[in-house]
Amino acid sequence: DAGITQSPRHKVTETGTPVTLRCHQTENHRYMYWYRQDPGHGLRLIHYSYGVKDTDKGEVSDGYSVSRSKTEDFLLTLESATSSQTSVYFCAISLGTDSTDTQYFGPGTRLTVL
Amino acid sequence: GQNIDQPTEMTATEGAIVQINCTYQTSGFNGLFWYQQHAGEAPTFLSYNVLDGLEEKGRFSSFLSRSKGYSYLLLKELQMKDSASYLCAVWDNTDKLIFGTGTRLQVFP
Numbered sequence: 001d002a003g004i005t006q007s008p009r010h011k012v013t014e015t016g017t018p019v020t021l022r023c024h025q026t027e028n029h030r031y032m033y034w035y036r037q038d039p040g041h042g043l044r045l046i047h048y049s050y051g052v053k054d055t056d057k058g059e060v061s062d063g064y065s066v067s068r069s070k071t072e073d074f075l076l077t078l079e080s081a082t083s084s085q086t087s088v089y090f091c092a093i094s095l096g097t098d099s100t101d102t103q104y105f106g107p108g109t110r111l112t113v114l
Numbered sequence: 115g116q117n118i119d120q121p122t123e124m125t126a127t128e129g130a131i132v133q134i135n136c137t138y139q140t141s142g143f144n145g146l147f148w149y150q151q152h153a154g155e156a157p158t159f160l161s162y163n164v165l166d167g168l169e170e171k172g173r174f175s176s177f178l179s180r181s182k183g184y185s186y187l188l189l190k191e192l193q194m195k196d197s198a199s200y201l202c203a204v205w206d207n208t209d210k211l212i213f214g215t216g217t218r219l220q221v222f223p
Contacts, residue, residue: 042203044213
C-alpha cells in the first residue's frame, strides 16, 4: 500500500460538464501520474507531475488539465467532458526519488460520460 | 514508434506452469516491468528487469533479453487466484512508462 487514494471512485456525468478527479498521497512522493485505461489499449499516460506546480503532458493529454498546488494532491480536470473520456482513471506515484522508479497505482476512478 | 506486444488471452490449469511473452520496440530502454491486475482492481507491481537474465521471486519469474526486445513472465504452480491480466511495461528514453494491452490469464481447476 503506497498510501494513495482517489476520489470519487465512481462518477456518472453528462457531456459538456466539468469534472475533477482527485489523487491524494500521504507519503510526500515527488512523482505523480494520471493514466486512463480502456479496452484494447494499454494504460495511457495523460499528465504527470515531478513536483509542486511542475507538470507535463503525456501521450493523451488533449481535453485534460492538471494541477498540483500541494505535494499530496494531484488533480485531473476534464473542462468539458465528452463520451470519449468514459474510462477508468488511475493515479500512480513513484516510490523513489527517480522518475524511473517503480510506479504504484491508486484504486482507480470509473468515469462514465453520458 | 512505440510498440509492446503481448498475447490477448491465455488459459491454463491449476498447478501448471504458464509463460506470458512480451516483445517491445520502444524509443530507448531503461527497464521493463510486469504488473498483475485483477478485474476491477488497480495494477500491482510484480517484477522489474533492467539487465539480461532471469529474476525469480517465489512462484513468479521474469526474463529479459534486451538484444531481442523480449521478456517473459513465468508463473509456476498456478492457483485460481492467479486468474488476472498481466501487463508488460517498458521505460523509454523519455522516462515514460509504455504499457502493453495486457494478457488475460484464466486458470481452470
